[in-house]
Amino acid sequence: MKLHITFKLNKELDKEMALVFLDNEAGGVDFSQGVTGPHPEIKNIKEKSEVERKEIINDYFDRYYKKHEKELLDCIEQFREDWEPVENKFIEQINKIFKNPETPEGKYIGYLSIINCNPRFLDSKTFQIFYKHRAGSNYIAAHEVLHFFFYDYANRNHSDVFAKLNPDDGIYWDLAELFNGVILDLPEFIAMHGQVETKVYPAHEKHIILMKKLWDNEPNIDNWIIEAYRYLNSS
Numbered sequence: 001m002k003l004h005i006t007f008k009l010n011k012e013l014d015k016e017m018a019l020v021f022l023d024n025e026a027g028g029v030d031f032s033q034g035v036t037g038p039h040p041e042i043k044n045i046k047e048k049s050e051v052e053r054k055e056i057i058n059d060y061f062d063r064y065y066k067k068h069e070k071e072l073l074d075c076i077e078q079f080r081e082d083w084e085p086v087e088n089k090f091i092e093q094i095n096k097i098f099k100n101p102e103t104p105e106g107k108y109i110g111y112l113s114i115i116n117c118n119p120r121f122l123d124s125k126t127f128q129i130f131y132k133h134r135a136g137s138n139y140i141a142a143h144e145v146l147h148f149f150f151y152d153y154a155n156r157n158h159s160d161v162f163a164k165l166n167p168d169d170g171i172y173w174d175l176a177e178l179f180n181g182v183i184l185d186l187p188e189f190i191a192m193h194g195q196v197e198t199k200v201y202p203a204h205e206k207h208i209i210l211m212k213k214l215w216d217n218e219p220n221i222d223n224w225i226i227e228a229y230r231y232l233n234s235s
C-alpha cells in the first residue's frame with residue numbers, strides 16, 4: 001500500500017470554506033466560531049448579507065495571506081517536517097487495522113487554513129488544517145486520513161449496511177467520528193500525534209467509553225463496525 005501526504009497553501013479553498021462554515025453546525029459545534037474566533041476583525045460578518053460576506057472574506061483573506069505570507073509558508077514546512085518521521089508508522093497501523101487495504105484513490109493533500117474548521121473532502125481525499133490548531137497538524141492529518149480509509153472500508157466490506165447511508169450526517173458520520181476517537185487514542189497513534197486526550201464531538205462523548213471497550217475486547221474492524229452500528233442504532 002502506498003500513501004504519501006503532502007501539505008500546501010490554498011487560499012481560494014480557504015475563502016470558500018469560510019463562507020460555508022458561517023452557517024454550519026454539527027455534533028454540538030458551531031463552526032462559525034471557527035471562522036470568526038481566530039479573526040475578531042470580521043466578528044460581525046454573520047450580520048451581513050451574502051454578497052457582503054463574500055466581499056469581506058475575499059478582501060480579508062487576500063490581505064491576511066499577504067501580510068502573513070512567510071509565517072504561513074514556514075508553517076507548511078513545519079507540517080512536512082512533523083509528518084515525515086511518522087508516515088511509515090502510520091501506514092503500518094493502517095495496514096494492520098484495515099487488513100492491508102488498497103489506498104482509496106485521491107490526492108492526500110492537507111491544505112493549510114487560517115480558520116479553525118478542519119473539514120475533509122471525501123471525494124478528493126484532501127482536507128484542511130487550521131495552522132494554529134492546538135492538537136497539531138499530525139493529529140489532524142491522522143484523523144482525516146483515517147476517515148478516508150474507514151469510509152472506503154465500510155463501503156466496500158459492509159455495503160449492505162452503509163451503501164445507502166450519508167457519510168456526512170447521521171449514524172454513519174457518528175460511527176466514523178467514534179472510530180477515530182477509539183483509534184487515535186491507542187498508544188501507537190498517540191506516539192505519532194502526541195495528544196494524550198483525544199477529543200470527540202460533544203454529541204459523541206456519551207458513547208466513547210463503550211466504543212473503546214468494544215475495540216479493546218476484540219480489536220477487529222469488522223466486528224467493531226457491526227457492533228458499534230447496532231449499538232448506535234438502538235440507542
Ligand SMILES: [Zn+2]
Pocket residue numbers: 143147177180
Ligand atoms: Zn472527523
